[in-house]
Amino acid sequence: MGDTDTMRTGLITTVNTNIGDDLIREGICSVLREVFRGHEIEFVLVNKHQPLSVFPEQHPMHLAKMTRYLPKGRYHADRLIARLASRLGPSRLDSCDLVVQCGAPVLWPGCHRCEWAEPIWNQVIGRLWKRIPVLNLAAGACYPWERQPARVDDPDDARYLRTILGYCCLTTVRDALAQSLCASLGTQTPLIPCSAFLATRQRVACGGTDGIVVINYMRGAGHYDWGQEIDPARWENMVKALLGRLKNRHRLAFLCHSEEEYLLAQGLDPTLPRLWPKTAQEYSTLVSEASVGLCNRVHGAVALAGLGVPCVAVGTDTRLLMVDAIGLPYWYVKKASVDELEHTIEDLLTHRSQARERLLGLRSKAWKQYVEAVADAIR
Template sequence: MSTIKIGLITTLNTNIGDDLIRVGIGHILAEVFRDRTIEYVMVNKHKPLSVYEKGHPIHLAEMAHALPRGGGYVFKLAERLGAQLQHSRFDQCDLIVQCGAPVFWPGCHNVEWAEPLWKHVVGRLAQRIPVFNLAAGSAYPWQAQPTVFEDEADKAYAADLLGYCQLTTVRDRLAKKLCDSLGSNVPQLPCTAFLSSAGQQMDAQPDKYILINYMAGGGHFKWNQPIDSARWQGVVSELIAKIGRRHKVGLLCHNGEEYELAEKLAPSLPRFLPQSPQEFMAVASTAKAALCNRMHAAVGLASMGVPSIAVCTDTRLLMLETLGLPHYYVEETSVGQLEAELESLVADHEKWHNQLDNLRIETCQKYISLVENTLTN
């Protein structure tokens, strides 16, 4: 059996959401290349120079950060010179895949991996190695959603990415609208994390949890929006007290910070902090519904047929719209509304499970067809 080497642009050792995205992509690629052995070359985009082997001279550029002044300028200059030596870890790959993530947001052209990873490596290799950007998303303030790229530098960066990639898929309608504005008619599909369960069966236990995934303020960033973090904490606390009279409630956490917050929020409730996709699916199998501030908690649960209400501060929420699940801006929520919605999800759990399971199977087939057709055309 021949080997195919695939480079992955991803995020490593941050939280379980990135792992679920990568697992979903792995299921797609395993089916596409079912007659070959896959060797992955994973690069953490938050450490963009890791695209080069440790002995590559470009790593000398990192010494610039120790300079008392001008370190950023010296680093960029040294990185550009080092990139001319080429020989990245991706150079010998047969395919490069960007694993689902926010790609478009205000000021995205300034991101740390834009130049050293995309421009200097992927841009150089794109003429001879196919590049895919799967499950690209948007992350704009919920109350300030653009219809086009308003920053010319962001627009140019997005156009470059679309130009490098033979295949781009997006996971939300705003990301699609922005790509459409640049003349790229890209397909919109659920995030690949939705494929992470690969049809794993649910736990048969009768008394399942309503899971709560809580973040302070309802999301990663406030984006200068008038978000009252104390109000959201109060909403979740009261909601837990109310639904806890009728249902088992557990707290689902994605990192240590959330684990500590969960203890302060509801010290008597069980907390779950899965450390691997397998552990996440084991927790998901004990759930019947959820309320999530992390979008990939909701998407990962949906992969197991568990419906969630998503609450957040930005357009990452639109990932759940793609799945047909309820989603709300944090400041537009109330205890009564969320309680009624959760009860509805529980009452219709079997319907939701079947709907999500069918959508997962359909989504996987669409991804496989897109990848296969792109590689053969």
């Protein structure tokens, strides 16, 4: 740090997409506030999906935006401008005391082609990492459920991942696949639950066995089909049938992370309330009466678990392993059935008190692991 007590911290993150990214980031920010207790922290957010946001508005690097108008050769022109212009002035991260990559998938098929690889990792972090500590926290793997790799086979992906792992003085992972793939690349990483687990650390949901069963629904049960021939209609009909069974015995509500999910929920059952939190604080308030959950968004399941609410997750890819890391049930959507999901939800309700205590204990353990790992890395 400089002469003041202000800790300027750059966060490579996703902004204004859905609350899942906010929950990841808030969990990390809470850890950093604890590690740097006694110091003021200024967070500098860099939206990786707008990677040129890493540079000030007047920086020549923004000329790269003009390549979108080229009829061809845009990729190579963009990389050339990135290499040249990035040297003509400092980035917004140059004045930081610490840089943190905030969760989300880091390993996936074709990850070396991500839009932030060149401007953020290669041009900025590659220049700064020897003088500014870089942390990669809650990194995850995202591969098709039916094609889980034992190693990173794409040589370009492997080269990219070895590079960014080498830049980071600490990488923590949120799932076992990410841990094994990092090990295959030569980097040993601690496995700690996703930081979204800590986003609402000061709160606990109060719903008992008569609380609300919250349902988070996505079309096709996930972001991508991954060529696995997932039938969205089958999943939709399964959820409708499940709702029909559960609403006779329990209070139900939809938990939505996006406008699309909010509208889809209306089509599934217009009689049920729809919750659409916009902030981490709203999240914990709106789900305060939840007893258990069924989630397609794994961050929904993890954040609910952080409030002591056990969930079952249904998805399409290895992000489900985040849920496995906190000891909760999950189903690959093609293997799920109405009977199995109903039984799982009822079982979670029956043993809710024990699950709640276990999850809150795990939350305390994860908090301690993150705080100690970060403190040790920057010492």
